[in-house]
Amino acid sequence: MLLTVEKLNKAYDGLEVLRNIDLSVEKGEVIVVIGPSGCGKSTLLRCINGLETIRSGSISLNGELLNRPKTDWSSVRQKIGMVFQSYDLFGHLTVMENLLLAPMKVRHEDRKTARIRAEALLERVGLGDKSRAYPRQLSGGQKQRAAIVRALMMEPEIMLFDEVTAALDPEMVREVLDVILELARDGMTMIIVTHEMQFAKAVADRVVFIDGGEIVEQNTPELFFTNPDTERAKRFLNIFQFDTPK
Amino acid sequence: MDEFLREFAPMLAEGLLDTLYMTLFSTFLAYVLGLPVGVLLVVTDKDGLKPHAALNRVLGIVVNILRSIPFLILLIAVIPFTRFVVGTTIGSSATVVPLVIAAAPFIARLVESSLKEIDRGAIEAATAMGASPWQIVYKVLLPEARPSLILGAAISVTTILSYSAMAGIVGGGGLGDIAIRYGYYRYRTNVMLVTVAILVIVVQIFQEVGAKAAKWGDKRL
């Protein structure tokens, strides 16, 4: 297992947000996490890379326990790429400088080799001509693709995506999702939180449905979207059928 | 007019230089102290990169105490300390001491508020890539806040300038000293007016330069 989460509990000032989360992710697997707003999806991702401390349970990466006092979070986080809803590029830097900052400062890579990798990745996501642009000069979709490339620059073993298209205009959603689909085809291990059901169906190896801070159902996308095991998943999907005309 | 200039121009020029020296040197030293304290206030905050409640509280209290002392009182209260550091208590070098003590906590708060404007997302993104708190301060927080820090510096310079004029009351040197000695004690109202005009112009220049520099350095908008 690449990532194992066991009996994870998380609370914010007494408010229980995640309860008894068990989740294993194999190398190359694409997990899509869905669930109603406020159910704890973002919190789960943030716990996995140590942005939040957990109350109990365990998280292991490559069999190495993460939630212990001695964890070197800097090196762990280099293996876990994360992209948020709100792009979060560094506004004072060009796209290229955004991509080079962490590889050079955190990994002490030399500029030349990092640059070569950055150019190749930008080319791949269709931003080959934007390396000298500042974030303010990019569209939302371009910013988000640049943010994905910035995370990929650390050559992570697993990528976490938290509703990366939620803040985008509809016409830009596709270009970002296509990048993620391509990563999936290349065998990148990913946990993707999304409300885009068609995309979830297309990209997921497994769907994890969270409701009220608990994993209610884990299933294949085929079964989950046509015939889920649980009532709660059925009810949740019914809400979505209004806006996905067949 | 000619006569006035002949009599006062050299003195006013010297006063202006003294004022600029006091202001800029004090601003520089106040930043040497205030900038790190401002950064520490943000970093040790409970939502900061390295929360440290005790240190945060101590710094906050020290800053608040220093900021609540009226400058005129501070000016007099630090006289023994000034004599110890500079060797004299009159003139522009002596004035630098109370100016720095008054301005450093003010600057710490300005820096703090500039850094707190920075989007949490950018900081979190850097954290998520494995950057250390120090790397984030140095490579993300300070550069991202640069335009706001520059504007803050313009505010600091002008505030310190007006404080330096106040120091004239206790013989602090510079234009404030001239305004008090000639304009007030000797009823030379025109000297007072000219000094004030020069101060207004200098403030204006600092403000303009600061605003331009901030805008020029702002890649974000």
Ligand SMILES: Nc1ncnc2c1ncn2[C@@H]1O[C@H](COP(=O)(O)OP(=O)(O)OP(=O)(O)O)[C@@H](O)[C@H]1O
């Ligand atoms: N920093 C915080 N302090 C206190 N409560 C929080 C904090 N962050 C999240 N919560 C609470 O934790 C719960 C789970 O939040 P979370 O952001 O993980 O939900 P989510 O599933 O990602 O929702 P959404 O789909 O709207 O993004 C919510 O009830 C939220 O109010």
Ligand SMILES: [Mg+2]
């Ligand atoms: Mg969320």
